[in-house]
């Protein structure tokens with residue numbers, strides 16, 4: 001049976017409930033994290049908990065408990081759920097109060113957690129790559145905060161699904177690709193990997209951090225320099241990363257083939273390095 005964690009209690013997933021006047025529900029006044037685990041071992045937990053704390057700090061929401069206590073609850077929830085591999089979804093909202101734009105200073109933050117099955121890209125998707133479309137980036141000015149306010153992301157992703165594509169790459173008012181609707185985006189050109197700098201226009205993805213480190217260790221050139229939609233269309237390779245998509249090649253953008261139209265060598269090398277990173281941390285190897 002699936003079990004969720006709601007404010008100090010483990011409850012059957014389908015009975016988990018939050019209050020009508022939770023500010024997360026009424027104002028999207030909250031943040032979340034998604035941590036992947038393989039064989040009950042968490043991947044890059046410290047980076048996720050650090051980002052969770054940063055998101056809360058940026059919004060002036062209190063940490064509901066210490067990182068150590070969060071870590072214990074995550075482990076307990078994993079043990080109580082039926083998945084060997086999966087995703088931990090954790091959300092913290094500012095709290096519950098009568099609806100008012102102005103928030104009281106000492107609200108008690110609401111922590112909820114659930115475990116979700118992992119829907120990883122299939123081998124066919126990894127071998128052939130996936131399609132992406134472009135969409136205008138309609139989000140707010142603090143995309144560096146992992147806010148639950150995901151409406152613009154959701155609309156972009158739905159546009160992708162309507163176009164039978166996997167992901168929407170978001171394009172800002174200057175024609176630059178910021179990231180995907182739920183992924184970071186990268187371009188390879190002349191042997192160099194480009195991705196948008198970690199400004200308030202994008203979420204600093206955990207895989208983005210890990211890939212940057214892997215590139216440094218293996219002397220693959222990695223530049224935090226934004227690229228335009230036009231440059232993306234003429235790239236040698238394109239790919240995206242996230243907790244659930246791993247490292248995923250994009251082989252068409254707005255219907256146009258990228259490079260050879262097949263996943264490129266640098267993308268596949270990075271996927272291999274990422275798999276090694278997963279194995280190193282969790283003992284799990286997937287092929």
Ligand SMILES: Cc1ncc(COP(=O)(O)O)c(C=O)c1O
Nearest residue numbers: 182183184203205206207242243
């Ligand atoms: C907008 C956005 N960018 C990037 C990412 C990738 O971040 P991570 O690698 O931490 O999963 C996500 C993940 O959900 C996201 O929602």
